[in-house]
Amino acid sequence: MNNKKPVPHIIKKKVWPERYARGWHVLAKADQITTEPQTFDYFGSRILAYRGEDDNKVNVMDAYCPHMGADLSKGCVKGNNIVCPFHAWEWGGDGLAKNIPYSKRIPPKAVIKAWPTLEKNGLLMVWNDHEGNDPIPEQEIARIDDYYSDEWTDWQVSQVTINTHCRELVDNMADMAHFGPVHYTSVKSFSNLQEGHKFVQYMVGAHDILTEGDVPLTSIATYEGPAYMTTTMTGMMDDLPMTVHLLVSHIPVNTNKFHINFGVMMKKIPGVSEVENKAIVDAYTQMSLESFQQDIEIWDNKVLVDNPVLCAGDGPFFMVREWYSQFYTDIAELPESFKERKEHTTVAGPSVKETLEKMHAGAYSSKKVEEVEPA
Numbered sequence: 001m002n003n004k005k006p007v008p009h010i011i012k013k014k015v016w017p018e019r020y021a022r023g024w025h026v027l028a029k030a031d032q033i034t035t036e037p038q039t040f041d042y043f044g045s046r047i048l049a050y051r052g053e054d055d056n057k058v059n060v061m062d063a064y065c066p067h068m069g070a071d072l073s074k075g076c077v078k079g080n081n082i083v084c085p086f087h088a089w090e091w092g093g094d095g096l097a098k099n100i101p102y103s104k105r106i107p108p109k110a111v112i113k114a115w116p117t118l119e120k121n122g123l124l125m126v127w128n129d130h131e132g133n134d135p136i137p138e139q140e141i142a143r144i145d146d147y148y149s150d151e152w153t154d155w156q157v158s159q160v161t162i163n164t165h166c167r168e169l170v171d172n173m174a175d176m177a178h179f180g181p182v183h184y185t186s187v188k189s190f191s192n193l194q195e196g197h198k199f200v201q202y203m204v205g206a207h208d209i210l211t212e213g214d215v216p217l218t219s220i221a222t223y224e225g226p227a228y229m230t231t232t233m234t235g236m237m238d239d240l241p242m243t244v245h246l247l248v249s250h251i252p253v254n255t256n257k258f259h260i261n262f263g264v265m266m267k268k269i270p271g272v273s274e275v276e277n278k279a280i281v282d283a284y285t286q287m288s289l290e291s292f293q294q295d296i297e298i299w300d301n302k303v304l305v306d307n308p309v310l311c312a313g314d315g316p317f318f319m320v321r322e323w324y325s326q327f328y329t330d331i332a333e334l335p336e337s338f339k340e341r342k343e344h345t346t347v348a349g350p351s352v353k354e355t356l357e358k359m360h361a362g363a364y365s366s367k368k369v370e371e372v373e374p375a
């Protein structure tokens with residue numbers, strides 16, 4: 001008989017240093033940025049964004065004026081420059097002072113950090129790099145052709161605030177076992193792939209409430225860098241496969257709070273008006289936000305566990321955490337192994353590809369079943 005008293009596990013709480021992940025982060029929908037300067041409290045500080053009146057180019061800069069610290073986002077745009085509300089120094093989008101109304105000489109130290117930007121897929125992104133390097137070309141976000149197609153709706157973007165460190169969201173990529181209890185989804189297959197700056201989750205599931213029996217839904221969720229994740233999800237609606245693209249991009253406010261820019265884009269249903277298509281996207285967005293709320297409830301009340309007690313059947317949390325750590329590591333210290341391709345299967349089962357083929361072949365259409373049954 002074993003008389004050993006069980007030893008309670010001591011949770012090691014992760015304390016994150018004041019450092020933010022290297023990579024592209026979605027700041028807003030690109031069309032939200034206008035010639036009116038806007039304020040964004042991110043990366044533990046304040047940044048501003050505006051479009052030049054003459055060149056229509058987006059400029060993102062640190063918001064605090066190096067002269068005496070006024071908030072430039074409260075100033076006004078003049079041509080392609082921003083004018084400080086305090087002493088009217090004029091700054092270019094490149095971060096250089098262009099004019100001081102009462103001085104001929106511009107001090108050489110009059111330089112503000114200008115953030116590298118990327119407008120793609122209807123989104124404005126900024127490149128964060130603790131070391132101050134330029135964006136890494138191979139990590140440029142891939143073009144979503146469907147965004148540029150008339151057959152698809154525009155993004156419907158909502159913002160969600162989460163009060164914890166962003167790694168909690170990234171952990172989700174490995175979290176097979178939460179789908180049942182939190183999202184009422186039975187997982188049929190679940191696997192992950194990691195390569196360089198990308199991390200992918202493949203899942204086939206079935207929603208326990210929305211769908212009856214074995215009607216599946218498939219999902220491929222891909223992180224490109226630390227903060228930009230898109231998901232292509234296909235389920236059945238009115239006996240037809242319906243595909244949506246989801247955007248789950250996050251941006252840190254500080255080390256204990258982040259925003260998710262959550263977007264939904266849907267392939268327009270032929271023969272249905274623009275208004276009705278938009279109503280479907282709205283309804284889908286609402287449903288997804290409610291699903292998110294179930295995660296948020298958990299995140300807002302949990303601790304960051306560095307040494308989780310895992311069991312057989314859990315997803316590869318340490319794999320995703322190791323992958324994610326590359327974005328917090330100086331480039332010179334990154335081992336070559338970060339570029340290696342790694343795969344992990346948590347639940348073996350039908351692949352996304354074969355499930356999609358069956359869905360498109362009508363294997364899950366109830367109409368088809370009705371037709372077959374009487375024979």
Ligand code: FES
Nearest residue numbers: 065067068084087
């Ligand atoms: S604080 Fe901006 S010009 Fe003086």
Ligand SMILES: [Fe+2]
Nearest residue numbers: 172178182295
């Ligand atoms: Fe979740």
